[in-house]
Amino acid sequence: MNDLSPQERLLRAIQRKKVDRPPVICTGGMMNAAIVDVMERTGHTLPAAHHEEELMADLAADVFANTGFENLGLPFCMTVEAEVLGSEINFGTLACEPKIAREVFPSVSRVEFRNLTGLMDSGRINTVARAGYILARKYPDIPVIGSLTGPISTAASIVDPITFLKELRKDREHAHRVLDYVSRFLVSYAQRLVESGISVIAVGDPTATGEILGPKMFEEFAVRYLNQVISEIHQLGVPVILHICGDMKAVKHLTPQLQSDALSTDALVNLRLLKEEYPGIVTMGNLSTYTLQFGTTDKIAEQTARLLKDEIDIISPACGLSTSTTLTNIHALTNMVKESGHGAS
Amino acid sequence: MSSDQKELFVQLSDAVVDMDEARTVELAQDVITKNYDTYEAIEKGLADGMDRAGKLFEEEEYFIPELLMCSDAMYAGLEVLKPHLKVDQQAEKFKVVIGVIEGDTHDIGKNLVKIMLETSGFEVIDLGRDIPPQAFVAKAKEVGARVIALSTLMTTTMDGMAEVIRLLEAEKIRKKFVVMVGGGPISQSFADRIGADGYAKDAAEAARLAQKLALEIAV
Numbered sequence: 001m002n003d004l005s006p007q008e009r010l011l012r013a014i015q016r017k018k019v020d021r022p023p024v025i026c027t028g029g030m031m032n033a034a035i036v037d038v039m040e041r042t043g044h045t046l047p048a049a050h051h052e053e054e055l056m057a058d059l060a061a062d063v064f065a066n067t068g069f070e071n072l073g074l075p076f077c078m079t080v081e082a083e084v085l086g087s088e089i090n091f092g093t094l095a096c097e098p099k100i101a102r103e104v105f106p107s108v109s110r111v112e113f114r115n116l117t118g119l120m121d122s123g124r125i126n127t128v129a130r131a132g133y134i135l136a137r138k139y140p141d142i143p144v145i146g147s148l149t150g151p152i153s154t155a156a157s158i159v160d161p162i163t164f165l166k167e168l169r170k171d172r173e174h175a176h177r178v179l180d181y182v183s184r185f186l187v188s189y190a191q192r193l194v195e196s197g198i199s200v201i202a203v204g205d206p207t208a209t210g211e212i213l214g215p216k217m218f219e220e221f222a223v224r225y226l227n228q229v230i231s232e233i234h235q236l237g238v239p240v241i242l243h244i245c246g247d248m249k250a251v252k253h254l255t256p257q258l259q260s261d262a263l264s265t266d267a268l269v270n271l272r273l274l275k276e277e278y279p280g281i282v283t284m285g286n287l288s289t290y291t292l293q294f295g296t297t298d299k300i301a302e303q304t305a306r307l308l309k310d311e312i313d314i315i316s317p318a319c320g321l322s323t324s325t326t327l328t329n330i331h332a333l334t335n336m337v338k339e340s341g342h343g344a345s
Numbered sequence: 346m347s348s349d350q351k352e353l354f355v356q357l358s359d360a361v362v363d364m365d366e367a368r369t370v371e372l373a374q375d376v377i378t379k380n381y382d383t384y385e386a387i388e389k390g391l392a393d394g395m396d397r398a399g400k401l402f403e404e405e406e407y408f409i410p411e412l413l414m415c416s417d418a419m420y421a422g423l424e425v426l427k428p429h430l431k432v433d434q435q436a437e438k439f440k441v442v443i444g445v446i447e448g449d450t451h452d453i454g455k456n457l458v459k460i461m462l463e464t465s466g467f468e469v470i471d472l473g474r475d476i477p478p479q480a481f482v483a484k485a486k487e488v489g490a491r492v493i494a495l496s497t498l499m500t501t502t503m504d505g506m507a508e509v510i511r512l513l514e515a516e517k518i519r520k521k522f523v524v525m526v527g528g529g530p531i532s533q534s535f536a537d538r539i540g541a542d543g544y545a546k547d548a549a550e551a552a553r554l555a556q557k558l559a560l561e562i563a564v
Contacts, residue, residue: 090475096447096502099475161452161453162413162452162453162456165409165410165413165453166410166413166414166417168410169364169410169411169414170414207453211408211409212408212409212453213408213409213410214405214407214408214409214410214411217408217410245529246529249405250405250408289530290530290532290535294538319530322503322504324504
């Protein structure tokens with residue numbers, strides 16, 4: 001058991017097989033761990049690394065080498081999808097992640113459906129896929145995780161989000177059509193990543209929360225299209241980690257419907273209780289990123305110890321990291337998890 | 346107030362709660378045709394409806410799409426009624442400068458707060474999203490705002506909120522403004538830590554808090 005590679009450990013944890021200790025990871029994408037501290041040490045920096053495959057691979061490797069997280073995570077933002085689908089992107093700075101500068105369509109009825117095969121050669125799809133290929137070859141024992149922006153968030157990044165949310169009620173037919181298109185696009189993108197050798201797909205969908213959508217719309221739109229994406233990715237033979245933002249109160253009862261292999265949540269959710277209620281799920285999380293940024297190393301170690309005691313299957317930050325989080329604080333998390341393996345059989 | 350007038354205001358309020366934009370406009374036109382008091386129609390009809398929608402939101406009967414639809418109905422009614430307000434009824438309102446701090450993609454929460462503030466009688470100057478701290482300070486000074494409302498949904502941009510307060514302090518004008526913060530990763534303890542005057546967990550609460558705090562500060 002002691003010689004499990006990070007790759008084996010993560011895949012075993014996802015499959016609920018015995019492990020010496022839980023893996024500690026940070027997926028990339030919404031949970032980007034390319035913090036300023038790492039970039040200043042190595043000189044492989046953002047925003048350039050969003051665009052160049054070698055640099056992207058180097059930075060992902062730097063994050064792995066410096067933070068103690070046991071994975072390689074790509075990309076470093078949530079805008080790859082929206083860019084390909086036509087939205088204007090502001091690529092940010094070293095310390096500030098990219099964001100949507102302008103959504104391309106004014107409403108769901110005006111979305112232009114493009115040919116998915118053609119889209120696969122546009123934007124940064126190939127950059128991310130090639131970076132994945134470089135990493136998968138160079139680090140066969142480390143899981144390379146490809147992160148996708150979930151269907152609701154991607155749709156709300158190509159249609160003005162306020163209009164989009166209203167149209168989930170006002171223009172359901174077109175809203176469904178757009179979400180189906182976005183979901184099919186996400187699967188094509190995931191397929192590219194899988195072909196390049198990445199071993200796990202992570203989906204983060206911050207606009208798909210119970211607080212924003214409420215239970216009915218979460219079921220009608222979020223559960224349906226997340227499952228569409230997840231089940232198609234399963235056909236490609238890789239597991240899917242799904243991150244749900246928010247406190248989940250309004251949508252907790254829908255948890256068993258989600259087809260993901262592991263469920264990651266925000267710090268607001270008590271994962272121990274969620275696990276008790278739904279023993280079938282593989283839990284991931286959920287160290288507060290606020291504590292990770294502002295807390296003392298003792299406090300971080302203490303909260304990590306609680307997650308270990310609660311037998312959370314995969315240990316991870318609960319949300320996107322602030323890029324000003326220090327390496328010292330991240331080590332308090334990753335070292336604590338790794339030390340927990342000592343003495344285990 | 347005649348019972349017909351009272352009834353009409355209730356119907357206006359209901360139309361907002363029911364997210365029925367067309368009906369709200371129709372009823373607002375009735376108010377004009379019947380020569381009823383437009384100010385009261387806004388207060389007891391539209392604003393009341395939005396207040397009820399806000400409560401349903403807090404009770405988790407309504408979620409964001411519903412609240413947005415209610416606000417569309419309210420604004421549509423307001424478009425009809427506003428031109429008929431008497432001049433003396435257009436009293437000067439407290440101004441709020443609102444925006445999403447630099448570096449943020451999201452502005453859903455900010456838009457909701459803006460809607461609820463407008464419903465509560467504030468004049469809202471919306472800077473939009475991805476706004477550098479200095480711009481909040483400059484605009485607040487320029488328009489003579491009483492409240493600065495800062496929003497974020499990402500932990501990455503929380504430092505920008507503290508920066509706004511530092512800038513106000515540096516210019517020795519901190520006490521002239523109520524600074525409110527909100528958004529996904531923000532908590533009361535964060536607000537306390539950076540020296541903000543208030544934190545609200547949702548849009549309805551933010552509007553109530555702004556009313557309370559705006560009256561408290563001596564300008």
